[in-house]
Amino acid sequence: xxxxSNQRKKNTSHRQSRGGRSGARMNPSAKNRSAxxxxxxxxxxxxxxxxxxxxxxxTQVIQWYPGHMTKTKRRIExxxxxxxxxxxxxxxxxxxxxxxxDIARLTAGKPRIVLLNKCDMADPxxxxxxxxxxxxxxxxxxPVDCKSGRGVDRFVPVLTEMLRERIESYKAKGxxxxxxxxxxxxxxxxxxxxxxxxxSKKTKANAADRPGVTRGNQWFTVSKGFxxxxxxxxxxxxxxxxxxxxxxxxxxxxxxEVMDTELLAIRLLDLLKELxxxxxxxxxxxxxxxxxxxxxxxxxxIARNRGMLISGGEADTERAAYTLLDEFRAAKLGRITLxxx
Ligand code: G4P
Numbered sequence: 001x002x003x004x005s006n007q008r009k010k011n012t013s014h015r016q017s018r019g020g021r022s023g024a025r026m027n028p029s030a031k032n033r034s035a036x037x038x039x040x041x042x043x044x045x046x047x048x049x050x051x052x053x054x055x056x057x058x059t060q061v062i063q064w065y066p067g068h069m070t071k072t073k074r075r076i077e078x079x080x081x082x083x084x085x086x087x088x089x090x091x092x093x094x095x096x097x098x099x100x101x102d103i104a105r106l107t108a109g110k111p112r113i114v115l116l117n118k119c120d121m122a123d124p125x126x127x128x129x130x131x132x133x134x135x136x137x138x139x140x141x142x143p144v145d146c147k148s149g150r151g152v153d154r155f156v157p158v159l160t161e162m163l164r165e166r167i168e169s170y171k172a173k174g175x176x177x178x179x180x181x182x183x184x185x186x187x188x189x190x191x192x193x194x195x196x197x198x199x200s201k202k203t204k205a206n207a208a209d210r211p212g213v214t215r216g217n218q219w220f221t222v223s224k225g226f227x228x229x230x231x232x233x234x235x236x237x238x239x240x241x242x243x244x245x246x247x248x249x250x251x252x253x254x255x256x257e258v259m260d261t262e263l264l265a266i267r268l269l270d271l272l273k274e275l276x277x278x279x280x281x282x283x284x285x286x287x288x289x290x291x292x293x294x295x296x297x298x299x300x301x302i303a304r305n306r307g308m309l310i311s312g313g314e315a316d317t318e319r320a321a322y323t324l325l326d327e328f329r330a331a332k333l334g335r336i337t338l339x340x341x
Contacts, residue, residue: 092122098190119150
């Protein structure tokens with residue numbers, strides 16, 4: 001009997017879910033059915049496939065053109081001369097993956113403050129652990145929720161404390177009310193525009209679901225004595241590790257259209273099964289037995305429990321996958337931190 005494309009896709013995903021770690025498969029033709037595109041659109045290079053890999057192993061890893069970053073790095077290096085400190089915004093749910101590892105090196109020598117943004121969607125205990133971890137590394141970190149504004153009012157006092165010596169030395173040189181300048185950096189979608197809108201009273205940056213809006217050299221007055229410089233260019237996330245790519249895709253920091261949505265959902269289920277958040281289990285009415293199922297079968301179960309069926313009464317796993325990812329991104333499955341210190 002001829003199989004429908006949906007059945008073929010489902011069967012492939014099924015094999016992959018049982019075949020261990022499934023890769024972020026390049027699927028440029030896949031349609032993004034999520035409510036909104038949430039990510040930058042870097043040009044993916046050809047997926048890397050190990051010479052020995054078979055078609056069902058899907059061990060591809062997404063890579064980005066290395067040239068993408070050169071311009072931004074140069075701008076950062078140039079603009080660093082203009083600022084007294086750097087504020088790096090990262091996603092509290094994925095503090096490792098949402099961090100561009102070049103930042104620490106690029107900004108070495110400048111006082112750096114880290115904003116653990118979107119903490120409203122992260123596990124509060126894990127966020128507290130990250131704050132202590134970073135403080136042990138001599139990095140001041142503040143958990144913030146730029147959407148509601150929670151925590152944002154700590155930014156200026158913490159920065160003032162960090163820059164006290166510098167402010168005093170400017171004053172000693174005769175400067176009255178010296179203005180401190182801070183550069184904001186972060187990968188796309190971490191909330192830079194939202195933060196700038198919050199802190200700079202006047203709305204100048206546009207929060208958006210795509211990068212580029214925050215591009216350009218713009219100064220914002222934060223408060224008396226503080227000015228902020230918007231990110232000097234688009235700072236792409238950097239990943240050559242499959243887990244990092246997956247975490248960025250789970251949170252919507254990179255476009256899910258370059259990934260196979262069902263595979264992505266299966267990988268997310270692998271993690272959710274371990275985390276046992278009541279919101280996840282209650283939302284999809286999952287029993288203890290359900291949680292012991294292989295992830296593809298669990299996705300089928302979620303589809304059935306949600307009444308997502310295709311002709312013949314089969315579970316519409318593709319639709320369930322989109323729903324799962326959308327609901328995870330909206331924190332409807334609980335406040336979840338995927339990366340612990
Ligand atoms: P960027 O400049 O770094 O690229 O990020 P941007 O501010 O555009 O924020 C990306 C998305 O993240 C936006 O959602 C924004 O509302 C959301 N966001 C930013 N900070 C927080 C936060 O602390 N908590 C939560 N829950 N969300 C946050 P969007 O859906 O793309 O846009 P919109 O519908 O909110 O306008």
